[in-house]
Amino acid sequence: MQDYPKAVRVHSHVHHACDTVALDYEGRFLRRKQLVAASGRGFLVDLPEVTNLAGSEAFVLEDGREIAVQAAPEPVLVVRGDLARLAWHIGNRHTPCQIGADALVIRQDHVLEAMLAKLGAEVAHDTRPFTPEGGAYGMGRTMGHSHDHDHHHA
Structure with a gap:
């Protein structure tokens, strides 16, 4: 070894x-x-x-x-639109989010992408470093709900 x-x-x-x-x-x-x-x-x-x-x-x-x-660069979604409203929906799902002046960035997730599109967001795929906001409770992470499993949400 x-x-x-x-x-x-x-x-x-x-x-x-x-x-x-x-x-x-x-x-x-x-x-x-x-x-x-x-x-x-x-x-x-x-x-x-x-x-x-x-x-x-x-x-x-x-x-x-x-x-x-x-x-490291990784697959993300760049979200534009009514950022306050869209950020509320993303945060309500405990999803890590990088907040910019003109866009929100989240890790690629097909369920969230569909939800955001239904809310009127402009969603674009990109590959870039993902550095979301830190959590409010010290660890600097929110424990997001992963959608990488094999079932679908209704």
Whole structure:
């Protein structure tokens, strides 16, 4: 078994990164996981507790080296229209949402896409880093209702 360097803490800002790792929204919620940096070198994340990363931090290895965390591009829906009303419907479903001045961004979900279209939203598919608003209760995450299962909602 290969002995990987171990990341034992996270800096909230990158100081002197020797490498980077790109993680999607789900991948940025972790405690213990083996990852591969952009250079192809593996390392083990072994943090004292589950951590929610925004994508602008750095893992700190035992020897002091830093690996910068980046939010990886992933499939999203860009939602435009009556943003206050649409945000209410998205939030009512406990769905993580990135809020911009002229658009809302959520992860691709065919059920939510259909609902938003029925509400008059303009919905476009895109691939970009997804960095939603943090939760109000400290973890920085809302626990969304996934629609990746094999049944349909009426």
